[in-house]
Amino acid sequence: MPRIWKFGDGVNTDDIxxxxxxxxxxxxxxxxxFAFHYIRPEFAAQMRPGDVLIGGRNWxxxxxxxxxxxxxxxxxxxxxxxxxxxxxxxxxxxxxxxxAFEADLTGVxxxxxxxxxxxxxxxxxxxxxxxxxPPPPEFLREALREGSILAFxxxxxxxxxxxxDPGEPMDGEAR
Amino acid sequence: xxxxxLSRRGHRAVxxxxxxxxxxxxxxxxxxxxxxxxxxxxxxxxxxPKYPERVSIVIDHVAxxxxxxxxxxxxxxxxxxxxxxxxLFDVGRGICHQVLMEERLAQPxxxxxxxxxxxxxxxxxxxxxxGMGATDIALAAxxxxxxxxxxxxxxxxxxxxxxxxxxxxxxxxEMIRVLGADGATYQSIEIHAGDRFTRGERMTLANLCxxxxxxxxxxxxxxxxxxGYGYDVPDWVYPxxxxxxxxxxxxxxxxxxxxxxxxxxVDNVHDVSALRGLKVDQVFIGTCTNGRIEDLHAAAEVLxxxxxxxxxxxxxxxxxxxxxxxxxxxxxxxTLQRAGAALGTPGCGPCMxxxxxxxxxxxxxxxxxxxxxIGRMGDKDARVYLASPAxxxxxxxxxxxxxxxxxxxxxxA
Ligand code: SF4
Numbered sequence: 026m027p028r029i030w031k032f033g034d035g036v037n038t039d040d041i042x043x044x045x046x047x048x049x050x051x052x053x054x055x056x057x058x059f060a061f062h063y064i065r066p067e068f069a070a071q072m073r074p075g076d077v078l079i080g081g082r083n084w085x086x087x088x089x090x091x092x093x094x095x096x097x098x099x100x101x102x103x104x105x106x107x108x109x110x111x112x113x114x115x116x117x118x119x120x121x122x123x124x125a126f127e128a129d130l131t132g133v134x135x136x137x138x139x140x141x142x143x144x145x146x147x148x149x150x151x152x153x154x155x156x157x158x159p160p161p162p163e164f165l166r167e168a169l170r171e172g173s174i175l176a177f178x179x180x181x182x183x184x185x186x187x188x189x190d191p192g193e194p195m196d197g198e199a200r
Numbered sequence: 201x202x203x204x205x206l207s208r209r210g211h212r213a214v215x216x217x218x219x220x221x222x223x224x225x226x227x228x229x230x231x232x233x234x235x236x237x238x239x240x241x242x243x244x245x246x247x248x249p250k251y252p253e254r255v256s257i258v259i260d261h262v263a264x265x266x267x268x269x270x271x272x273x274x275x276x277x278x279x280x281x282x283x284x285x286x287x288l289f290d291v292g293r294g295i296c297h298q299v300l301m302e303e304r305l306a307q308p309x310x311x312x313x314x315x316x317x318x319x320x321x322x323x324x325x326x327x328x329x330x331g332m333g334a335t336d337i338a339l340a341a342x343x344x345x346x347x348x349x350x351x352x353x354x355x356x357x358x359x360x361x362x363x364x365x366x367x368x369x370x371x372x373x374e375m376i377r378v379l380g381a382d383g384a385t386y387q388s389i390e391i392h393a394g395d396r397f398t399r400g401e402r403m404t405l406a407n408l409c410x411x412x413x414x415x416x417x418x419x420x421x422x423x424x425x426x427x428g429y430g431y432d433v434p435d436w437v438y439p440x441x442x443x444x445x446x447x448x449x450x451x452x453x454x455x456x457x458x459x460x461x462x463x464x465x466v467d468n469v470h471d472v473s474a475l476r477g478l479k480v481d482q483v484f485i486g487t488c489t490n491g492r493i494e495d496l497h498a499a500a501e502v503l504x505x506x507x508x509x510x511x512x513x514x515x516x517x518x519x520x521x522x523x524x525x526x527x528x529x530x531x532x533x534x535t536l537q538r539a540g541a542a543l544g545t546p547g548c549g550p551c552m553x554x555x556x557x558x559x560x561x562x563x564x565x566x567x568x569x570x571x572x573x574i575g576r577m578g579d580k581d582a583r584v585y586l587a588s589p590a591x592x593x594x595x596x597x598x599x600x601x602x603x604x605x606x607x608x609x610x611x612x613a
Contacts, residue, residue, distance in 0.1 A: 091333070091335060109385075109386075112385070112386060112415065113332075113333055115349075116332070116333070116336060117333070117335075119347075120335055120336070120339075162218060162219045164219045164220075164221065164347065165219060174339075174347065175244075175335070175339075178245070178339060178342075178343065179245065182343070183343060183345075184221040184343065184345055184346075184347055185221075186219070186221055187221045187345070
């Protein structure tokens with residue numbers, strides 16, 4: 026069963042993957058094994074695909090570097106739940122298909138808790154407790170079924186949730 | 201306003217918090233990320249721009265090239281533009297945001313994505329302008345669309361009238377002080393100013409919105425935007441009377457005094473009079489915040505018939521070739537040159553510390569730009585103070601932080 030890894034406020038992209046272990050430094054094949062290398066050295070070796078990260082405020086602040094979320098993607102993180110995300114990092118997570126939920130669970134979940142996370146409905150279960158996270162919009166669910174926004178785009182040449190026929194432009198009419 | 205533009209461009213009603221897929225009217229790529237952009241397009245997406253006429257590459261951040269590798273990257277950007285038919289503005293045309301506005305590539309109700317964080321500038325004409333990274337920009341160029349989370353709005357209302365010597369830059373710095381550096385994170389700032397402010401002044405206001413963390417900074421159309429440039433301002437773009445705001449603030453311009461942002465956060469804003477007298481090594485007038493013709497005029501007014509103090513140096517870089525031409529024609533550049541200014545090629549100059557006029561350790565600079573972070577304009581031990589062109593010019597004359605009024609007093613003495 027997936028487990029919880031709990032972090033504090035303001036985890037930055039350097040905490041997620043120190044610049045020193047960027048793919049071109051550490052190697053494309055192994056850079057993900059340095060995720061959280063300084064703040065949770067045991068993480069990469071002990072985490073299992075599907076594990077869920079709980080963070081504090083402003084998760085992912087710092088640089089726009091894409092290899093930090095890429096490392097998490099390669100490790101097959103099941104999702105990240107934090108009260109707020111840094112804007113560029115949030116975009117990167119969704120583009121890569123890492124489910125990101127805005128909710129504050131730092132007070133109720135503990136490191137090592139065994140949980141299940143239903144990405145489609147946003148329901149997180151721990152034993153008898155269930156937590157309803159803000160469910161992802163249809164746009165995102167569609168993307169996640171394909172893996173990511175990027176994967177969706179590469180396959181269909183358009184964004185998820187986009188009508189194939191966009192209809193008439195709305196210019197001139199009142200919304 | 202943000203909801204309305206995103207609904208319109210997404211062809212369905214969306215509200216704060218929704219994810220929306222929207223049409224993009226213009227995608228702007230600056231020189232520094234052109235290489236990553238091309239790589240994403242060709243290698244990762246194997247795509248060509250869907251609407252080449254909606255993509256512009258601007259060579260402005262390091263222009264002309266300062267090293268061989270920069271020159272090589274710019275060469276590749278030119279070749280890419282020639283091969284794909286996207287627009288390219290080359291060395292000397294000017295700063296991306298200024299150029300797009302001049303070329304009318306940002307219009308009321310449009311969505312404009314830029315690979316530069318100050319893309320909020322397009323809000324001056326009520327275009328939803330926002331900055332994104334190379335992958336997002338490439339996706340937008342390949343598809344003509346992007347996805348956005350619809351932001352909540354913060355309403356900023358300006359009332360009263362600016363007093364002589366106080367400018368839109370001071371109003372913008374005051375707004376950042378009131379909101380704080382993260383006061384509008386994820387949100388869109390909506391600026392209500394009636395008919396006040398020219399297009400250029402509105403650009404200064406919208407430009408600085410990103411320094412409060414905002415995704416966009418939309419100025420409600422008024423004044424010159426309705427009368428001066430022949431923009432087609434659609435009725436639907438105006439905010440609804442009963443619109444919901446996350447936060448509302450009001451700033452009275454009548455009592456506003458010249459403002460200055462001290463190192464090393466933009467929201468560290470003080471009265472210029474509180475910092476007056478501090479010795480300054482370099483004064484820089486330019487950038488997408490304050491390198492326009494009205495800014496050069498304000499500087500020239502203070503510098504006319506005076507000299508830059510020998511203990512300091514003044515660097516002036518017009519924001520674009522059009523600004524430069526106008527300033528040449530009306531004699532502004534001659535005034536500045538005679539006062540002892542060093543003039544640079546239209547572009548970003550030393551604003552982000554990579555070109556023309558960076559600072560040595562320990563140096564102090566008064567700049568009309570928008571960021572004073574540690575190391576932003578050169579060495580990490582240099583200190584940058586942000587101010588209006590009038591205050592910057594007065595500082596250049598005095599060699600110390602000064603108000604325009606100090607210059608008068610000094611000449612009279
Ligand atoms: S002038 Fe400065 S802030 Fe403006 S685009 Fe250039 S580097 Fe960015």
